[in-house]
Amino acid sequence: MxxxxxxxxxxxxxxxxxxxxxxxxxxxxxxxxxxxxxxxxxxxxxxxxxxxxxxxxxxxxxxxxxxxxxxxIVGVLTDAVSITEAVAAERTALDTELGALRWRRASLVAVEDAPPMRRAARLALLATVHDRHTAYDGLVGFWRRVLAPLPSDMFDGFVGMNIPAPPTDPTPRQVVAYAELVTVTSDPAAAPAMSRQLWRPDPTGIHDKRELLTGVAEACAIAGPLVVGHVEPRPGAELDQFLAAHATARRERDTPRFRQRMLHGGNDTDPRIHRYWKLTTDITGETTAGAAHYWLYRALERATSPAAPVP
The missing domain is CATH 1.10.1660.10 (Multidrug-efflux Transporter Regulator; Chain: A; Domain 2)
Known part of the structure; x- marks a missing residue:
């Protein structure tokens, strides 16, 4: 046998x-x-x-x-993990790998597309986002410095709305924009400039930063559709909401003098600020809070010009 x-x-x-x-x-x-x-x-x-x-x-x-x-597989055979769980984990890992490959491919095309004389500079720029997740963490760290000491729950909400995550399937243009965004935030002067725009003059006089940001966010939400609709900045409910938020957080009243302080204490024309929000728009394709913020600044500028007598 x-x-x-x-x-x-x-x-x-x-x-x-x-x-x-x-x-x-x-x-x-x-x-x-x-x-x-x-x-x-x-x-x-x-x-x-x-x-x-x-x-x-x-x-x-x-x-x-x-x-x-x-x-x-041994985990599946020993019932330590189900087939569904094992397959889902493998799919997640594959999604991560595919995301990295798409980012790498877009980076390669971005270098190829650069004019010959600029390829070395383009290559150096893209090296700053070789690890896209570390680059994102750097952007979060930048805003953590600007917004400190904001409560964590509110900070997380700000991150979700205003800090672009690396696109899962980026175009070469988006990869370049992301690298430039990281470069902007690497400038030591960028965080102080953004902080001055956000908190306006005398940030030590703000009694409740949470209350201020909530009010400013509401004003930006109202102004956002006007930005999208290319409506010229002008005084209105949006600006009133913006100024009321700042006045309330400082325990002050919205007076002509107060408006002059808000106009000249925000550093709104700093090119680093505009560059940051333009690049964010290029990456996300959406109107940013920064664009709405600048629209409100322009509205304030028009509301105080010609300057009225200051009491």
Whole structure:
């Protein structure tokens, strides 16, 4: 009686290979890795239960075909993780890998598309966002310095609305814009400039920064559609809301003198600020809070010109 036709129903490794289409050397490897638990004949040969082992080998083969690691597969076989969980984790990892490849491809095209005399500079620029996640963390750190000591929940809300995450499928232009955005925030003077625009003059006089940002955000939300509609800045409810937020946070009244202080204390014309928000628009394709903020500044400028007598 041969090893392939035992009365106990066990089959040899050769027969298991025929039933599953998996090479003998691979089956031996699975045994060595603990994925398969063979019986042993009196002569020391590996023997397998064809009912359970065939299904087990086919499952391993199919999961390997999807790219799952042997460690993950062992987790599935031991019920430490379900097939659904294992496949979902693999898909997530693949999405991350594909995102990195798309970013890399867009970067390569951006270098190719640059004029010959500018390719070296373009290459140096894109090196700043080689690790796009670290670049994003740098932008978050920039705003953390500007907005300190804002409560974490409000800061997280600001991050979600105003700090562009690296696009999952970027164009070469977006990759370049992101690199330039990182460069802008790397300028030591950028954070103080942005802070002056946000808090306006005398930030130490602000009693409640949370209240101020909430009011300013509401004013920007009202002004946003006007920016999109290319409406010229002009005095109105949007500007009143903006100034009321600043006045209330400082425990002051919205007077002509107060408006003059707001007009000249915000550093609104700093080119770094405009560059930041333009690049953000280029990346997201959406109107930014910065654009609405500048629209309100222009509205304030028109509201106070010609200057009225200051009491």
């Amino acid at each position: 041969t090893e392939n036709t035992r009365r106990d129903g066990l089959v040899s490794i050769g027969m298991l290979s025929q039933k599953t289409g998996v090479p003998v050397r691979t089956l031996r490897f699975y045994c060595d890795e603990g994925i398969l638990q063979p019986h042993r004949s009196s002569g020391g040969h590996r023997l397998f239960d064809p009912v359970t082992t065939v299904d087990r080998v086919l499952l391993v083969r199919r999961l390997r075909g999807l790219g799952l690691s042997l460690t993950t």
